[in-house]
Amino acid sequence: MARIIVCGYMIRHPVAGNLFAYFQHILGFHRLGHEVVYLEESGWENACYNPTTFDSSDDPDAGIKIVKALASDHGLDLPIYFINRISGNVTGGTRQDVKDILQRADLLLCVVVQGVTHAGYGTCVPCPRQRLGRTS
Numbered sequence: 001m002a003r004i005i006v007c008g009y010m011i012r013h014p015v016a017g018n019l020f021a022y023f024q025h026i027l028g029f030h031r032l033g034h035e036v037v038y039l040e041e042s043g044w045e046n047a048c049y050n051p052t053t054f055d056s057s058d059d060p061d062a063g064i065k066i067v068k069a070l071a072s073d074h075g076l077d078l079p080i081y082f083i084n085r086i087s088g089n090v091t092g093g094t095r096q097d098v099k100d101i102l103q104r105a106d107l108l109l110c111v112v113v114q115g116v117t118h119a120g121y122g123t124c125v126p127c128p129r130q131r132l133g134r135t136s
Contacts, residue, residue: 001033002106009111011040011063011082012047022111023070030076037101038067041083058084060091 006029008022029036042048042058049055050062060082071078081092081101090098102108 001035003035003037003101003104004029004107004109005037005039005101005105007039007041007108007110009040010038010067011060011080012042013049014063014066015049015051019066019070023067025109025111026071026076026078027074030074030078036076037079037081037105038071039081039083039098039101042085045086058086060084064091 006022006026008025010019010022026036026038040060042060046056046058048057048060048063050057050059051066052062064080064082067080068078071080079092079101081090081098083090083095083098088095
């Protein structure tokens with residue numbers, strides 16, 4: 001089967017409707033037998049919302065914990081990578097891991113809307129491929 005990378009907006013905004021809007025793609029590909037990886041890029045400063053504290057910061061831990069729990073509830077051992085676009089830090093692995101995954105992928109599905117403006121933050125980042133993607 002195929003190696004599929006799904007890029008979305010679950011870690012930065014881990015609330016119910018948003019999670020399921022993106023997670024359905026991951027679950028569907030997994031149920032079809034594909035190898036699925038989830039990859040998300042921060043996009044802007046303080047992009048990570050924590051629904052427990054109602055705060056926004058650069059810390060993706062709350063979102064990652066929620067996405068991992070959701071995946072686990074559905075029987076998935078989902079590799080999750082989060083790239084802080086400003087610092088370049090990668091949570092879930094290294095920059096080289098992300099480059100390797102992008103190189104090996106059969107499909108990169110960016111399920112985010114390009115050009116959506118968030119008050120004071122600029123536009124959504126469609127996917128991390130611009131910085132770490134294939135050279136060809």
